[in-house]
Amino acid sequence: MTSHVAADLHARFALAQEVARGAGAVALAHFNAREQLVIETKADPQDVVSAADREVEALIRARIATAFSSDSVLGEEYGVSPGASDYTWVVDPIDGTSPFLNGMPTWCVSIAVLRGEEIVIGVIYVPCADETYAAAAGMGATLNGKTLKLDATRTIRNAVTGIGANHHVSPATVASIIEKLLDAGGSFIRNGSGALMLAYVAAGRLVGYYEPYMHAWDCMAGYCLVKEAGGWHHPFPVTGDGLTKGSPVLAAATGAVSDLRQIAGL
Incomplete structure (x- = not known):
């Protein structure tokens, strides 16, 4: 630079x-x-x-x-x-x-x-x-x-995952995500703010966060935080009209990435 x-x-x-x-x-x-x-x-x-x-x-x-x-x-x-x-x-x-x-x-x-x-x-x-x-x-x-700095020993089984939902996603889809997470030994919260739950991932309070459809203004700051804290995030489309449309959002500490990608199908 x-x-x-x-x-x-x-x-x-x-x-x-x-x-x-x-x-x-x-x-x-x-x-x-x-x-x-x-x-x-x-x-x-x-x-x-x-x-x-x-x-x-x-x-x-x-x-x-x-x-x-x-x-x-x-x-x-x-x-x-x-x-x-x-x-x-x-x-x-x-x-x-x-x-x-x-x-x-x-x-x-x-x-x-x-x-x-x-x-x-x-x-x-x-x-x-x-x-x-x-x-x-x-x-x-x-x-x-x-x-x-994120702890690589934290997984969906020994920490909590954040899950998001909104009217863009069917109730059946959300129910399936939660069922898969619980079946895998995880637990979840939803607090009404996707941005805040992504910040919690960066702080190690949550091990990951998944929402099937979010906008750029909900996730971009959280994505930067998670990446700089040593975590991983799913790419968000930023070219063309990608920035103004919704996309799946997933961010996690390294120990939860594979499980949450499987649950999310990403």
Whole structure:
């Protein structure tokens, strides 16, 4: 990596962390006054969005535009803003909107950066826990400044796996995944935020995470975190319109990769 490229990466990494925490503070204020939020449904009654999601994404986009006006931005609420540089920011202002609106703490702000086709930055901030997960290519992963390194002895049988589900995937498919995992001696949780469960994989709290269909803004930051902590993730399509469409998402510590790939059929 040239010094120029390294400087570009460091500058964006610093901004991603700063913006995630600032956006998280705004989201937390909404969370603490959530009875006043206007809530809308999207394609499905369980797929909800609030004014907080839109306000937080607008704040993040404004900060990026001020600092790096030539970068592209892809966000869950406002889609793609094309740019001229090699960098693309991928943003989920509040991942886990359902827990957020129902008063549960398992939601987060997720910010990733691509350089070309490579995920080079991943930052996930969890306001209710004041936890900052941060990773950049070649720099490792940290949680509140402490280095994260995955334990290769952890498997689906001696640790917990995260499973995700949404209206894009049939109930029978989800039931089959859970059945296979339990048959193999595993156990699972689902906390309502795929991004946060991926952060938990990087932190060693979960040994792996699988969801049959996720969008880039849900998984990119978590993928960077898991990779930099020494784990593995299934590739996400980033060329053409791949970034704006969903894909299977799987990330795991090395000791769980083969079992979870078999369960997922990946």
